[in-house]
Structures are given as structure tokens and as C-alpha cells.
Amino acid sequence: MTISRFLLISIFLIFSQSLLAEKVEKIDINGLNSISRGTVLNIITIEAGENINKESLDRSYKTLISSNLFSSVDIFLENNILKINLIENPTIKYVEFKGYKEDDILSEKIIKDIKKNFNLEIGQILVRENLKKLLTALTNLYQANAYYSSKIKIKTPTDDKNRVGVEIEIQENERALIGSFSIRGNSYFETDDLIDLFEIGEPDFFLFNYFTEKDFFEKSKFDAGIQNIVNKYNSEGFLDFDFLKTNVNYDESSNKLLIEILVSEGKQYKVGEILFKGNLLNFSDEYLRSKIQFSRGDIFRRASMIKDITLLKNIFEDSGYAFVVIDSQTKLNGDFVDVIIDINSDSRVYVSRIDISGNTRTQDDVIRRKINLLEGQIYSKSELIDSINRIRRLGFFSEVDYEIKRRVNQPDLTDIFITVSETKTGEFTIGLSHSNASGAAVNAGVSQKNIFGTGNTLNAAVSNSSAVKELSFYFKDPYFNNNGHSASIGFFDKTIDASNLDASSYNIDEFGIIFGYGFPLSSLSDLFGEIKTSTIDLTCGTELKELYEISQCAKKDNFNSNISLTYSSNSLNDSFFPTKGSFSSLKGILAFPVSDYKYFKIESNQRNYIPILDNKTFKIASRLNYASGYGGNDLPFYERYFEGGSSSVRGFDFNSLGAKYANDKPKGGEFSFISTFGVASPASIVGIDNENIRLIAFIDAGAISENISSLEADDFRSSTGVQLSWLTPIGPIGIHYARPILKKSGDKIESLSFELGAKF
Secondary structure, three states: OOHHHHHHHHHHHHHHHHHHOEEOOEEEEEOOOOOOHHHHHHHHOOOOOOEEOHHHHHHHHHHHHHOOOEEEEEEEEEOOEEEEEEEEOOEEEEEEEEOOOEOOOEOHHHHHHHHHHOOOOOOOEOOHHHHHHHHHHHHHHHHHOOOOOOEEEEEOOEOOOOEEEEEEEEEOOOOOEEEEEEEEOOOOOOHHHHHOOOOOOOOOOHHHHHHHOOOEOOHHHHHHHHHHHHHHHHOOOOOOOEEEEEEEEEEOOOOEEEEEEEEEOOOOOEEEEEEEEEOOOOOOHHHHHHOOOOOOOOEOOHHHHHHHHHHHHHHHHHOOOOOOEEEEEEEEEOOEEEEEEEEEOOOOOEEEEEEEEOOOOOOHHHHHOOOOOOOOOEOOHHHHHHHHHHHHHOOOEEEEEEEEEEOOOOOOEEEEEEEEEEOOOEEEEEEEEEEOOOEEEEEEEEEEOOHHHOOOEEEEEEEEEOOEEEEEEEEEEOOOOOOOOEEEEEEEEEEEEHHHOOOOOEEEEEEEEEEEEEEEOOOOEEEEEEEEEEEEEEEEOHHHHHHOOOHHHHOOEEEEEEEEEEEEEEOOOOOOOOOOEEEEEEEEEEEOOOOOOOEEEEEEEEEEEEEEOOOEEEEEEEEEEEEEEOOOOOOOHHHOEOOOOOOOOOEEOOOOOOOEOOOOOEOOEOEEEEEEEEEEEEOOOOOOOHHHEEEEEEEEEEEEEOOHHHOOHHHEEEEEEEEEEEEEOOEEEEEEEEEEEEOOOOOOEEOEEEEEOOOO
């Protein structure tokens, strides 16, 4: 075809289209009720005065239909008048779900989401296509939870005002339970180990299964188990692992599910060459290779490789390369997997600014003195993390977060933003109180470990009851000088009438002063010493003085002076709910020879926290105390240790363990040992920040003995229970419920207890 002929044909077609087009002089729209005329005109995009043809009409028809606003559309041009006849889809009058068991498959939240996602809100235009999609979605949802015999119908009664009700009728019928669960084709892992990767399976013993519902099939749990198997094999180098069959067969006659999984393990790959590329800076291949755990010939474990790449990233970040990117690539090479580690690091960055926000009470310098990084120095990731943990260990904040941002126009500078959330660090009390132990009391006091936001500790109290009268003051500055030394001072005047307590009859009137000084040994440890001097007026009841011949009762006026030295180390990553790290302390107390009482004490405390099972934490803690007199003197009876209660072996009454006097009052002992094992998990409670609440399962065990030489197996007690710890706006609280598992006849039991200041 020549160019001239093509042009002639094109001109003819354009001319013929113009001849077929007609001018619209008016637009008539009929059938509108709830939808506006403007909405229709916006859909068809045709205005009076325009020329239209058949294609324009067809296009307008399709757009009106696809709008889902109309069940019928008729559009045509007559005598230059565009006529549009419409029948609106009905509006939704109500949506009702019937026949379902609430919270079994459907809940209020799920139903609310369904109405939103399928446009089924009251007053909306009903799109019947959405009902078809809803029916399919509900059917899939019920079958995914093994309701294979369920029946779902959707009815849409319409009134004379073109309003429609949506009635979803659900007949759930019986849920199909898992009858059998088998895995075949495996040889490297035991079948039972693979089946344990699933939350679902064949039913447990019927009493357990009532609570675990293990034979309740859920597709999401089944898929999670399938992925767990993949991860388990991949973690052992089986990169070709695959499933030949993952059948979930429904037996209608028994209403049971028969699950059959057939696996193909494939070959087990080992690590081949380990190569580095990119910008290695001053680090050699040999040095970087020495910092990773896997080497040539090891089983290829992807999780280990990812962990080692994180270690390499930390090396670069600690050298100032805050924004280093390290990627890994793998290449199959026969029975081996070659690993190529690509390091992309640009310029070293320096800390430009450290911004602190959220500290509405605590002064900036209290936080800054815990930060190892200085503005202007080379960035270090480990020093930043250590600084954040040091701030958390203060115990002043419920949350401590950080973010680093590189400056756009100055890529060698980065800003660090630290955000804290204040928590209650003390309290002021005044009023009346009553205790079963000490009776009614008038008291006033302040206890604050961050007084006026300075980081200093102040404890002052006045109390007056029939059992205890006390006036005390204690102040400690943890940063007494620029070297991080600490200093403390305090005095107390205390009178105890033990006849009004759950103890033997004696009176103590003691007045004393305390001076303390300490200094850091490292960023995680310190040494603190105190000297305490007091005068003691001791009056013993007849029972103690004559019947038990306690030597300290022979003299009324006494002088006491002792020195204590405490070593402590703290690497916990949080003050209230640590998930990693340890705390240990060792304290020695020695009464000076010039004192009327000559004794010593050794007290040790150890707590370790280990992250396990994703967001759970395992705790093991122990406390050992030993005290004795020296130089032929006895330990003062009121300096003995007492055990039992919320801070000891829970489940037993407060201070009730150990030997007792004839009147059943506790004697206490020179030696005590307490250990605790616990697992903590964030608890989900509606309306409460789950980061500030923990549910803890624990086992306590311990013993107390009058002296270390008389310790016997019969002295040990043990209990188990649960604890709810909550970091509230008024401070941490704990509720314990415990039951003894090792006890003796005559032990006093207290299952439920409440504790202020409780931590994990």
C-alpha cells in the first residue's frame, strides 16, 4: 500500500466518524434515589454540548456498570437527548451474623473487619459481587479450621424503599478433629522430633487434651509447622530439602482429618570457600575469617552464618562505620556451599550530637554521665548499647530507646537520639496504717532514689506504732565527684517492742549514724563501704533472759560499731525486667573489736538472666547468708536471718521458716540459703502496655539453720507458683501465688501475697 493511499483511507475514516457523531444537547437521568446526579455525570464524563458516538455510549455504559452502584443501566441518544435509565443497587439496612459460636471462629473484631473489608457497613450501597467474595472467604475460613461440614447461606431481604438486609446464616456443625498425623521419608531427624515442631497433632491424654486442644486443626498452625521443618533441615545444611506430599485428608464418615507428610531430605551440604569482597578497610581476610565461627568443612548452617555476619557488622560499627552494609551470597559447588561476604562501608562517622528527650523529671546530666560516647568522638555501636543498658539500670525509666541519624549534608557525622519514659522512683506517705504484725501506726515519710531528678537517693521516715517507733534519714550521692565516686550519710533512732510483733519478747532502743563511700572498679562494677555506729539499749523478757539464757540479755546498754564492704557487678540490660545479663554482690560486715557485740556477716547475691524461646527469659538466682560471733562471743540474736515470705521461699508465711522457741516464735538462724528458678514472659492484658507486665512461673527452694554445722536436709523447703509483675505508674508491684512442694508438718502456709517494689 502506497503512502498516498494510506493517507486517503485515514482521512476517510476520520471523516466518517465525524459524520456518525451526534451532538448532545441535554442529559436526562431517571431512577436516582440515594445517588446524586453529579455522581453519575462524573462517572460518564459527558457534558451537554459534546459530540458523542457509539463508542462513547459503550464506554459510559461500562463505567456505570463497573461502578457497582447500579443493578441495571440503559443509555442511549434520542433526538440529541442523552437518556440514562438506572436502577440503583439497594442500600444496606442491617448486617446480621446468625448461628455461629462467638470467639470460636468468629469474634466481634473479626466480624467488624469483615463488614469493613467487604463494604457491608449500614448505609452503604450493596455490591452483590462482594457477597460472593464473602461467602468464599467464610467457607475458606471455616475449612481452614476443620469445619468441613459447615454450611453458610447469605440472604438479602429487600423492603419497598430499596433497602436490603444482609443475613449470614452459619451452620457450623461438628469440627473435624485430627485422627492421625504421620511423617515419612526422614532419616536424619527422628519422626517424633519433627512432629514436635507442630502445635497440632494427634490428641494427648484426654485430660490434657481438654486443655491443650492439640487435635484441633488450624491451617495457620499447620503451615507454621511445615515452615519449622524447612528451617530445621536448612539449619543442618539440607538445602535441597523438599516436601513430596503434605496432604490433609478429610474422612467424612468419621469426621476425622488424616494428615500425611512425605519429605525428601536431599543431600547435606558443607561450607566450602569463604571469600570476602568489597571495602575491607584495614581488616585482612585472615582477621575477618578468625572472627566468624564457621569454617570450611563445617555443616552449612544458614542461621550460624547470619549470626556471624552480625558479629562482623559489629566489628565495623565499633570502628566508626555506623552505616556499613554486609550482605552474603552463596554458591553451590558440588557437595559444598561457597560463601561470599560482601562488605560495603563508606566513610567513618563521628558523633555530632547526643539528644535526650522524654526526661520530664530527671536532669540531663544524670543520663549523660551514663553515656560512654562523647560528642565529637568516633561512633561505636558497642559503647552505645552499653550506654543504653547503663541508663536502663538506673531504674528511673520504664522505657529507653535510641535512634541514630546520619546528617544528609555531612555524611561523616551522625546524631544520636535517646528517648526515655519516666517511671515512679519514690513515694511520699503520710497518714495512718495498720499491720497484723505491728498494729496501728501514724507515719510519714519520703522514699526517693531520684530526688528532684538529680539521681541522688533520699529516704526519710517517721513512724509511731505500738511495736515500732522510728525516725530515720539517709542520703546518697552516686556521683559525689567527677571520678564517679559515691558518698552517703544517714542517722536513725528506732525503738522496737518485739512483744507486739510475731517474735519473742524484747525491747531495743537504738540510735546511730552511718557514713559511706564508694568508687567504681569498672564500667560494670563498684566497691562501696559504710561505717555504722550506734548505741543500743536492750531489754529482754524473762523468756529470753532466763529460759534461753541469751548472753546479750545480760547487759542493757551497749555500744555497736561495724564496717561493711560491698562489691557489686551489674551487666543487666534493664532494671525492672532484664532479659539478659547478670547481677552479683558480695558483702562483708565486721563489728569492730571495741564494740560490745563482736560478730561478722557474709552475704552474697547472684542473679542470671538468659533469653530463651523468642521473648521468654530464664532466671536463676541464689542468695547465701552466714553470720557468727567471734572472740568467744555469740551473734546477737536480733542479727540472725529469717526466711519465708514473698522475698524468700514463697508459699510459706513471712519469716516462719527455721527453728522456733517453745512459744512457737521464730528463732532465726546464722545460715540461710535461698535459690529461685523462673521463666518470665510478657503478658497480654487488655488496656495495659504488655512491655510493662510479666507473667512468671517459678520454683523456690531454700533452708535456714541455727548454725552452719547443724544444717540438715530436713531444713530445706521448696515451693512453686506463678507471679504477676507489673510496672505501674505508681511503681512496680507483684502478686504471687505459690504452693509448697517440700514442707513439714506445722509449717505456716501463705499461698497468696502482694508485694510493692517487686521485680523479676
